[in-house]
Amino acid sequence: MEKNNDDVIARKMTLDDLDEVMDIENKSFTTPWSRNAFITEVGKNTLAYYVVAVKDKKVVAYGGLWFVVDEGHITNIAVHPDYRGLGIGNVIVEELIRVCEERKLSRMTLEVRKSNNIAQSLYKKYGFESKGIRPGYYQDTKEDAIIMWKELR
Structure with missing residues (x-):
């Protein structure tokens, strides 16, 4: 399903999106996922669901x-670093919540770096609450992760 938010469209990720996804991944993380990890997630993992936000194709x-x-x-x-601060993260979070609600799931969870205040604020905006800490969760820096939960029903 596609969701349009002004000039940004959220839709299910396909394998054809991987070149652009890998560009974003490599520019965003010090320990990025491999292309093969995304191929497995998008093409083979029946318990995974990935979305992309598209602006100007x-x-x-x-x-x-x-x-x-x-x-x-x-x-x-x-x-993508060139598109941060434009509300595009909202489009992704809203689409992931929509997918979970459509599937009638009870709750959502995630881990976020303790130092990533921008992401924490985004998640809090959508009703995620801090519920715990995973010490040393991130392998690259041994930084703690904050565990956040959102009740859906």
Whole structure:
């Protein structure tokens, strides 16, 4: 399903999106996922769902979910550096929430770096609440992750 938010469209990610997704991934993370990881997630993992945000026919952001029993676990969200601060992260989060609600899941969860205040603010805006810490969760820096949850019903 496509969701249009002004001039940004959210839609399901396909393997054809991977060149642009990998560009965003490599520019966004110090330890990026491999192309093969995305191929597996998008092409083979039946418990995964990935979306992209498209602006002017260019993939400018993406996000992913894993379906775990009755929960949606947000695996990753990234916005191309040239498009940050434009509200495109909102489009991704809204689409992931919509997918979980459509599937009648009970709740959503995610981990976010303790230092990533921008992402935490985005998630809080959509009703995610801090519920715990995973010490040393991020392998690259050993930074703690904040565990956030959102109840859907």
